[in-house]
Amino acid sequence: MTIREEQVLERIDRARRSRPRLREDTITLAHGSGGKATHTLIEAVFKEAFDNPLLNRLDDSAGFTVNGADLAFTTDSYVVSPLFFPGGDIGDLAVNGTVNDLAVSGARPLHLSAAFILEEGFPIADLRRITESMRLAAGAAGVDIVTGDTKVVQRGKADGCYINTAGVGVVRSRPPGDLRPGDAVLVTGPIGEHGVTIMLARGELDIEADLRSDTAPLNCLLADVAGACPGAVRRMRDATRGGVATVLNELASDAGLAVVVDEDAIPVRPAVRGACELLGIDPMYVACEGRAVIVVAAEAADAALSALRGHPLGEDAAVIGQVKDDPSGLVLLKTAFGGTRIVDLLVGDPLPRIC
Amino acid sequence: MTIREEQVLERIDRARRSRPRLREDTITLAHGSGGKATHTLIEAVFKEAFDNPLLNRLDDSAGFTVNGADLAFTTDSYVVSPLFFPGGDIGDLAVNGTVNDLAVSGARPLHLSAAFILEEGFPIADLRRITESMRLAAGAAGVDIVTGDTKVVQRGKADGCYINTAGVGVVRSRPPGDLRPGDAVLVTGPIGEHGVTIMLARGELDIEADLRSDTAPLNCLLADVAGACPGAVRRMRDATRGGVATVLNELASDAGLAVVVDEDAIPVRPAVRGACELLGIDPMYVACEGRAVIVVAAEAADAALSALRGHPLGEDAAVIGQVKDDPSGLVLLKTAFGGTRIVDLLVGDPLPRIC
Known part of the structure; x- marks a missing residue:
């Protein structure tokens, strides 16, 4: 490493250690990105208020024991x-997302809740199509939707349909x-x-x-x-908002270690690569809804x-990198051209409302 | 009972036994009222799709056993x-509502999730005020908020802030x-x-x-x-959307029995009575957020x-009626003037977005 590189790393390290400060007065789309702004919002507002050991871990699910039963509990709202x-x-998406948050915690998903916020005027036929798709997804994952809620807001106060699912697993x-x-770092696909897929589906x-969402349980x-490999799995995360880059950053930051990944080893389908080039975004930051980092x-x-x-869901899995001291x-990417660059957390939100 | 009255009752009975049919093509505010339209939507769409014994009970929470632990699980979204x-x-409201759904199921609330849908431009100061109030409510109820989620939608796609809370209790x-x-029927206040309070706070x-919300754990x-009274509690329900009238209807309908209430016995503060008269609504249908029917x-x-x-939260509790064969x-109300009238489920929604 050159002296200049060392100085850069030191600066990044210092910035990361400092207490996150929220500079904005109002919510921006970046606060929903899963990247830097989301992290700051969580640290400065939610952790500050709700402070407790289970929440503070900021895992995909909270783990606790009730009368000897070891449970995982998670929630996500969907505004795709x-x-x-x-x-x-x-x-x-709402079923798989919550199933996956439980699964990466090493839990068997058992029961889901489903809460709908519907906009006045939303077609019942669309609602039926959505609930049918939830039924099939729940069946595929082996979970039941056991409790729910429906709220309706006036026209212009939502965007058709928002869904929250929470889940309990053992x-x-x-x-x-x-x-x-x-340690080896893998992606499942x-x-x-x-x-x-979402970006293209917007038709903008x-x-x-020829792309389809990877949503899967x-x-x-x-x-x-x-x-x-019993006893050998260190950690699993599903790579949703902020993509694989964000997950790797969280892994490195939580462990106080480095993650070094090999650009060539990361599986990216040609259609995704091509679309990302045209869009000017890095596939490492693009959300998956059926892929995990292990x-x-x-x-x-x-x-x-x-x-x-x-x-079948792991056919194209790959070892993409290694944990280092x-x-x-930090997350370092060894590029196809032999260089190395830092993969930082996302700033801003190039892809709002992808889940 | 006169022959005419008997015919009316028979007609109502027949209508209630028939399979609910959704006549609308689109969602209306009434589908969020907690009344007839909500029931029909739940029966015709959600129960139809998610069909399983736990959901089908449509209790305030779903009850299930995990490794010997007897759990309750519930969810609600808040769009007040x-x-x-x-x-x-x-x-x-979001904390107390979920705490109460667990409490009426005979469960001790343990852990809550909190998922936020925020509108771009929402003031961070308001978000802090809300999370501080959640912190205090969670403390008062003895629960922890252990997992969460934040989504952001563009301006005009929400109304500031929507919150979902799910909860797990033992x-x-x-x-x-x-x-x-x-059996005796009581209200807790x-x-x-x-x-x-919500209607007046809208300033329309x-x-x-001089009214305050009754929100409480x-x-x-x-x-x-x-x-x-161990072993003597038959059922508890919190009287939220649709008010006490809706809860009593659900009790009567589920049991296949009648509930006869005494109008004079129902505690209603003069300010609520006065405002309801001016608004042309019946306090029996108005939501409480800190009252239960037992x-x-x-x-x-x-x-x-x-x-x-x-x-302190039950100082003005009262026995308001009795279960009959x-x-x-049906729910019958013995009016202050010596008459009797049927208290039916709410049609339409005179008070949208009260929770």
């Missing part, structure tokens, strides 16, 4: 636009989260398909591509991995990879 | 307008729900304060009244009642009432 898109709709074995230098761009796939002990990498590839808290 | 009103705001003793003729009416109050065995009525009155499924 458009509501219907190639490969899915807001309904299966923890089989929660990955401990303690990354170690040498090609990245960015969901986000790019004159791009045609990951519970069986991830259970297969856990079964194939960190396993080095010696378990092959077993994990073959478990993934043995499942330093630079602490 | 205005966000801030005398006695509370959307924040404590069941102490779930009321069996089997009403019997002779004066009705309609929340709904009327030129009425001044009922878990301790209801636990006191359960402790005071059905107990006749011999336990006194014990339940004195337990309620011994708690017939007319099956």
